[in-house]
Amino acid sequence: YLTLAFPRIPGLSALRAFRALKMIAILPGLKTIIGAIFKSARLLMEVLLLMMFVLLIIALFGLQIFKGDITYETLWLDRVVGLA
Known part of the structure; x- marks a missing residue:
């Protein structure tokens, strides 16, 4: 039992995703949807921006409204629980 050992190329497995693009050419309805x-x-990106x-x-x-007004309003756990 003899096998050929090929080095693993990380980007090569990502190219497998392009196989699905062949389906766009085969199915015209899918081409319309895509x-x-x-x-x-593109329009959603403009709305997001x-x-x-x-x-x-x-x-x-x-x-500008709250600058510095709530600086010391934090509650520490030791004061709330009484661990101090």
């Missing part, structure tokens, strides 16, 4: 997903992904910008503005506004 195309719609890619078109909507807008949401992150709005969140940044809200975070900066919150920092």
Whole structure:
């Protein structure tokens, strides 16, 4: 019983995922679905970018409102439980 030993190449197993791309060419309905997903992904990225910008503005506004007001408002476990 003799086998050939080939070195394992890490990136080579990742190429196996491209086998599924052949199915897109075979099934026309799947091609339509994949195309719609890619078109909507671009639009969703724009919405995500807008949401992150709005969140940044809200975070900066919150920092200006509460700057330094809640510095010493933390509860330590030893004070709550009485371990001190």
